[in-house]
Amino acid sequence: MxxxxxxxxxxxxxxxxxxxxxxxxxxxxxLLLTTAIPSALSARGERGSARTNIMYVDKQMPKADNTLIVASVDTTFRTDDIHGRELEPEGVRAPLPPGIDGFPSVGEMYVSPALERLLKSGEGKVLRERLSDRIVGTIGDTGLLGPAELSFYRGGEGLEEHFDVGVVTRINRFGELHPSSEGMDPxxxxxxxxxxxxxxxxxxxxxxxxxxxxxxxxxxxxxxxxxxxxxxxxxxxxxxxxxxxxxxxxxxxxxxxxxxxxxxxxxxxxxxxxxxxxxxxxxxxxxxxxxxxxxxxxxxxxxxxxxxxxxxxxxxxxxARPPRRRLWWRLLLPLGGVAALSPMIGQGDSAGQFNDVLVIIGVSLLLIGVTALLPWVVEAVVARLGSGGLSWQLAVRRLQLSSGSAARMVNGIAVAVAGAIALQIFFAGVSGAYTTASDQHLDRAQMEFSVPDNVSPASAAQELTGAKGVRKITMISFASLGEKAKSSESYVEVTIGDCATLREVGHLPSCHDGDVFTVRGAEYDTETPRLVKPGRELWISPTATRTTKPSVAWTVPAGLKQAGVREDPSGAKRGGILATPGAIPEETVAEAAGQIFIGLDPEVADAPDRVRNAAARIDPLTEPYTWTSSNRTKQFNSIRTGLFVGATCVLLLIGVSLLVSQLEQLRERRKLLSSLVAFGTRRRTLSLSVLWQTAIPIGLGLVLSSVVGLTLGVVLLKMTSRSIGIDWAAVLTMTGIGAGVSLLVTVLSLPPLLRLMRPEGLRTE
Structure with missing residues (x-):
């Protein structure tokens, strides 16, 4: 029935x-989307493993009819990572990457649909300069992690000469050769x-x-x-x-x-x-x-x-006046949650895995405790609210008659905010273990380019200087100084640059071309005091592997100056010798390896991408490195990303649920609202009363959720043996988001409210 x-x-x-x-x-x-997430992540992981190809090996496999040379040419466009590979088949049976039906020739590319759209759009103008090859095909779904992934394969040649750079390898099949068995920590x-x-x-x-x-x-x-x-x-x-x-x-x-x-x-x-x-x-x-x-x-x-x-x-x-809600059994829920989690307090990550069942039970009871306590809190508070304006009196009387309905309406957002606050505290407490602060000085440079061994540092610096948005270039060259011409067991590093460059790596008393400085007390430098003595003959040689020139005899000058240790822009403390070009043999300077620090003009749009374009012209296999203030572990970042994706979906659901609940309650009171308007109540007064009816329980719910969220966050931190530090800005942010969603829902419900106040609402059947 x-x-x-x-x-x-x-x-x-x-x-x-x-x-x-x-x-x-x-x-x-x-719920169905949530239950589908594990399968989606598993499918992404399988496709990622199926296309894995870069292997770091001491010795490459021999060339054969079924081998392929692959070079990693990953790049970045703005904040988006682009997966890229250069392919050079060495036989008719060379393995084909997943997602494409043939090898691209030199000057051709297979691209993902998302990358093709980007390259053809106005936004991709700067990227087209870097990926200028002709598009001859599209990568299929089997070769992509997801539909929005930016990926390409392009034809390569002469890759065998670059085995020593670490991003080029020879393979005879695609796929993960040595799957990692390392799991996540507790x-x-x-x-x-x-x-x-x-x-x-x-x-x-x-x-x-x-x-x-x-x-x-x-x-x-x-x-x-x-x-x-x-x-x-x-x-x-x-x-x-x-x-x-x-x-x-x-x-x-x-x-x-x-x-x-x-x-x-x-x-x-x-x-x-x-x-x-x-x-x-x-x-x-x-x-x-x-x-x-x-x-x-x-x-x-x-x-x-x-x-x-x-x-x-x-x-x-x-x-009729309902019986007062009892508090004792409502308190049992959060107390039971704390009791379930308490045996694991102080366990940390050194005592094995946490008990999954107790964790789920404990967190669930604490969050369910919000829904149990909120009706009691709302009833207890609204019963004591005094007189006020007409809209306030209407709202308070309505809440006193149906506090349970008001509490139910905000239960969802209270639970969401409590959980979000707990997670914010938890993330803030444990992030230090998974976040490494960078030593790089972002105020002195923002990008770094390691000059390939087949390129002279001077020509690379000239190319990068011409890129739009480059404010400053600091080019450092390197050589080594040893006791013997060949196979020296002890050596010191020689840093070569003009006076302005050397001041970036050491504190110099005064400097002119031809000066030589010694730096003592730097990191990992134990040989400088023993080897570097005025008048001693040593052998200097470039550190670049491209050079075949022999070491050159070099006498430590009598006018050797002492320089103080200073971190270079990358954060390294260089020791050994700091030398201006005039003090080093020309052939050594010309053949030296180089490192370039790049300062960008923040006013120039897409300056990092213009630097990447210049770097691609220098050598397509070398990508400049963009500095950041800190680095997080991949697994921690993945969990954080999953949280934000899930929280976005839940927040949308909560907003919709509040709106539906509000509309349902207004629909229930349609005749009452129409009657009040018919008796002369102003529409503005009724609108304000609806706002108060939403604001009061939501305010109480946010206070309660803050208390429960803080409790849960502190207990979780104690379980991980981390120091307790509450990020009050994050707590206020989460509370503000909850309040903002509620306010938005109330505003969206005003147009239906005004329609319900019409006299037609008194009609009945």
Whole structure:
């Protein structure tokens, strides 16, 4: 009967079912997307392993009919990484990379669809200068990590001469030859578990809220069933049947929403992460679990909600003063969560893995505790609110009569904010272990280019100087100084540059061309005091492997000056000899290896990419390195990216859920609002009262979620044996985001509110 009432209750019944179905459907879609994430990541990983080719070996395999020379020519455009390979087949049976049907000739490229679009767009003008080869084909899905990946293969020649640079290798097949068996450390696994629980908990709360849409009107209709002979148990079962029907339709809606989102995933990249729609396949067992759990939860939540409602033949006893909510059992939930996590406090990452079951139970109980405590907090506070303006009085009286509905509406956002605060504290506490501060001086240079051995440093510096956006070039050349002409066991480094350059690597007393300085006390420099003595004959030779010139005898000058140690722009402290070009044999200066530090003009757009274009003209196999203030481990970054992607989806869901809840409550009070307007209440007053009705429970919910979030974050940090430091800016940011979403939802609900205030709302059937 309950299922029949859901579909035969006229416009009123269909509206209620539709609201429930949309709410449940959104939650189900997000659950299905979440269960599909592991398969998507696995598929990405398999495609990445299948195209792996660069191997770092001491000795290359011999040339054969089935070998291929591959060079890594990865590059960057703005902030996007571009996967690139040069291919030179050495026989007819050379292995073909996944995703292409033939080898590109020299001057030709196969590109991913995303890269092709970029190169053909106006934004890709600067990149076209670097990747100017002719496009002859498109890389298929099997050769890409995701639809938004920027990737290319181009034809190469003469790559055998560059085996010594470390990015060129000879292979006879593609694929991971030595898969890494190293797993994540315990803290990262703990972080992953917490992220999943924190992201899924608001979804569950929202589904539980959605199945109660239209509850007040439903209960009034059940009173009519009592009048024609139904007893209390029958009415509850009928209500459960209606909720079951709405949840079942919600499963259908959720499947449709999931398929729509699955297809949309092929066109969306979040934080450089994209997946093919075919990758998003929920695990069958998890999909069945969702299909069973959602309708079951709808029935249980409905029965639980009706436990305190007396449905009599002449009405619903809901407006009488309800008994005060009890606090003791509500406190048991967060206390139980802390108790579940407490055995692991102080474990750190040296005592094995954390107990996954206890972690999930503990975090879940703490977050569920927010939903249990919030109705009590709202009821306790609004009962004590005093008088105020008319809009305030209307809002407070409404909250006093139905504080439970107000608390339910903000449960989802309270849980989301509590989890987000805990994760922010957790991330801030453990990030130091996975983040390495850079020694580079970004105020002196922003990019670095290691001059290839087949290029002279002077010509490379000239090419880079001409790039638009380059403000300053610091070129350092290197040679070595030893006791013998060949195979010297002891040597010191010689840094060659003009006076301005040498001042970047040492504190000089005074400098003119022809001067030589010695630096003592630098890192890893133990031979300078013993070898560098005025009048001693040593042998100087370039360190570049391209040179075949023999070492040259060089006498340490009598006018040797002492220089102080100074970090160069990269953060290295150089020792040994600092020499101006006039003091070193010309052939040694010409053949020396080089390193170039590049200072950029921040006012010039795409300056780093113009430097990369110049570097590609110097040598396509050498990519300039862009400096950063810190570096994070790959696994930590992956988890952080996953959190942001998931949090974005959850935030959208929470916003939609709040809007649907708000519209449902306004729809329930349509006649009341129209009556107030008919009696002369100003629309502005009613609008403000709706704003207060949203703001008060949300404010209380954010305070409660901050307390629970801080507690959970501190407990998690204690489990990892990390020092506790609360990032108050992050806490305030998360709270502000929650408040901002709520305010936006309230503003979006104002147009429907104004329509509901029309006199037509008094009409009844």
């Amino acid at each position: 309950g299922v029949r009432f859901a579909f035969t209750g006229g416009r009123e019944g269909w509206g209620r079912v539709l609201l429930t179905a949309v709410g449940v459907g959104l939650g189900v879609a997000l 803290i990262l696994i703990l972080l992953t578990l917490v992220v999943f629980v924190v992201l899924l908990m608001p979804v569950g709360v929202f589904i539980a809220t959605a199945v109660r849409f239209g509850g007040e009107r439903r209960d009034r209709r059940l009173a009519a069933l009592r009048l024609v002979g139904a007893d209390g148990g029958m009415t509850r079962r009928i209500a459960a049947g209606e909720a079951f029907a709405g949840a079942t339709i919600g499963l259908v809606f959720g499947s449709v929403f999931f398929l729509i989102g699955r297809q949309a995933a092929g066109y969306i990249a979040v934080l450089d992460m994209s997946v093919f729609p075919s990758d998003l396949n929920p695990a069958p067992a998890l999909a069945v679990l969702v299909a069973v759990a959602v309708p079951l939860a709808a029935v249980l939540v409905t029965l639980f909600a009706l436990r305190g409602v007396v449905i009599e033949p002449l009405g619903v006893v809901r407006t």
